[in-house]
Amino acid sequence: MKRPTMKDVAQAAGVSLMTVSRVVSNAPGVSPDTVAKVEQAVRRLGYQRNVNARNLRQKRLGTSTIGVVVDDLANPFYALMARSIEDEAHRRGCVVLVGSTNDEPRREREVIAAFTARQVDGLIVVPTIGSHGFLRPAMEAGTHVVCVDRPAEGLDVDTVTVDNRDGARHAVTHLLAHGHSRIAYLGDRYDIWTQRERYAGYLDAFSARGLSADPALVRHGLRSHLEARLALADLRALPDPPTALFTSNDLITLGVLDAMDDLDGPERPRAAGHPLPMAVVGFDDLPLAKLLDPPLTVVSQDPVAVGSTAANLLFSRIAGDRSAPRKVILLTRLVERRSGERPGHRPDLPATPS
Amino acid sequence: MKRPTMKDVAQAAGVSLMTVSRVVSNAPGVSPDTVAKVEQAVRRLGYQRNVNARNLRQKRLGTSTIGVVVDDLANPFYALMARSIEDEAHRRGCVVLVGSTNDEPRREREVIAAFTARQVDGLIVVPTIGSHGFLRPAMEAGTHVVCVDRPAEGLDVDTVTVDNRDGARHAVTHLLAHGHSRIAYLGDRYDIWTQRERYAGYLDAFSARGLSADPALVRHGLRSHLEARLALADLRALPDPPTALFTSNDLITLGVLDAMDDLDGPERPRAAGHPLPMAVVGFDDLPLAKLLDPPLTVVSQDPVAVGSTAANLLFSRIAGDRSAPRKVILLTRLVERRSGERPGHRPDLPATPS
DNA sequence: ATGAAAGCGCTAACAG
């Protein structure tokens, strides 16, 4: 009924506990004969070494456990990222603890505390807002941390992000090149770093042409599908409504697409060309984007690359790399399908220069 | 530089180690004065209790760690499920280890071994094929296990699945009701339980009408997007091609949709009504399904319900429930959009009886 | 090649 220990195995094999330890650790200097005896006892009892007890004594190798802390594990972007981190960890014989923060600093702290209390060797974190000085003690105690998706305030550590600003700029430039000038910005909470960056990119695209965005077309703080829909309804009611939309994450893109579909009614004639009432370009790719009518143009990031880069960074730190913190910025890609175009309009500039 | 221990805190606070232990554990019977002294020392040193060491001694409460083992964490279904399990765990002060098996029995074993070696209190597992007798020793040692998505061969434990067979039957019945009779089945590996069930449901729908499926229209073993595309091309080349498709998971659905889109070319006239060359009903909902043309009809399962049900089952086992293993079967829902219909055809039977 | 003793960081079980 109880879990067998090395002591039990030793007794069963008629050797000392220390010999069992050696066999289980593949340590040299045990007679083949004894090894066989012990291994048989191990199998007979179904013995498995207690890794936690081992780590308590032998801290040279760490716990072979890392923690991954994301906003929301269910978000496809983070799910893909977590999976690629998990693959890297598995290759190295590590296990991974995961936790979602929901973007709540308090929950982030709880999760991280629970992880460090279990002596993780390192942490890959999507930081929420606010100072991350609370990580200092853990880091001094030897826990390595790598930030992903956004930098942590007040913490100079390895960080892997994508060039959000550049990606947004490309998206909006694409819309401008296709003759749109009244382009709305629909974004999530402005206090989230990625959203600030994307908004800055939106503005950049206008200034690069000597234009400026109309503040009346800017909506920040859209937290849900529903809020995105509401924002769209609001924009359409304007005396001079936008002709194009830049949506700064997948949830918002989904919301406005849905809203357009509904507003027009299920029986709306779907003419060839461009059945949507407005052009749309969104941040983040979606599985069926290509099959929409018109196919959806998006800025896509590569979550697998983000994850594996972060994991590699973390594992080299764990392996002893003490060089200066690295800031890796990955590129996004504008996937031009058709939702950003205007039927019959000839773009005046290539959307993706060089 | 090194991690402070209780001993360090005791020294800093001028009390015994045991007193620190009491304060850190909120044990009663320590003078408010001493508590304050200790708490200050804790803060000053940035002390955090080593949970692994604690668990070594105090096994009454377990390790407050559970393991979640899925096919592929990046799969939206499992990501959602994992997230809902994580929420339940967090509520109870537990952390969760995750691992992907890739449907490989060997990797499943490695992952599970790594988890049990860390003394997890319980495991939520999406079992791969093959006998799971190897879990017996761990279970006897007190590790509780709950299976999700599919039952484990040779292991009588709590299991949470959805009624795959019923879901598939509904989907195909819907197609039959809309006048289709040449309905192809495109499925993943037949050795996966869910796929066998779904195929059985496909057959059921025919026999319920006194019909039988044409074996020439059945394709098993489609492992990827690409293979699904190939299978579709193959079916279309048949002398008497199908008029409708039942696709038995999201990856396959995506593949055939994509293939149809390409085959018809980007310039295909998108007439109102039903621009797809064949009707399609798929297992698993997709985020943009509603916005396709025609909107995609799917069988949807609720991953969040699956996850929270499994988590609740597991935590009651951990809390001491020793009743007989439960088999929970959740229902699917046929989300009727339009891709399963035939323009102008009047269904001869309600697709969802009662 | 094998074993005995000490101790990792903590808590249970007793003292005072």
Added chain:
DNA sequence: CTGTTAGCGCTTTCAT
């Protein structure tokens, strides 16, 4: 209320 002793399951160090 506080401290002492033992020991969780294992590895280190030092014998033999």
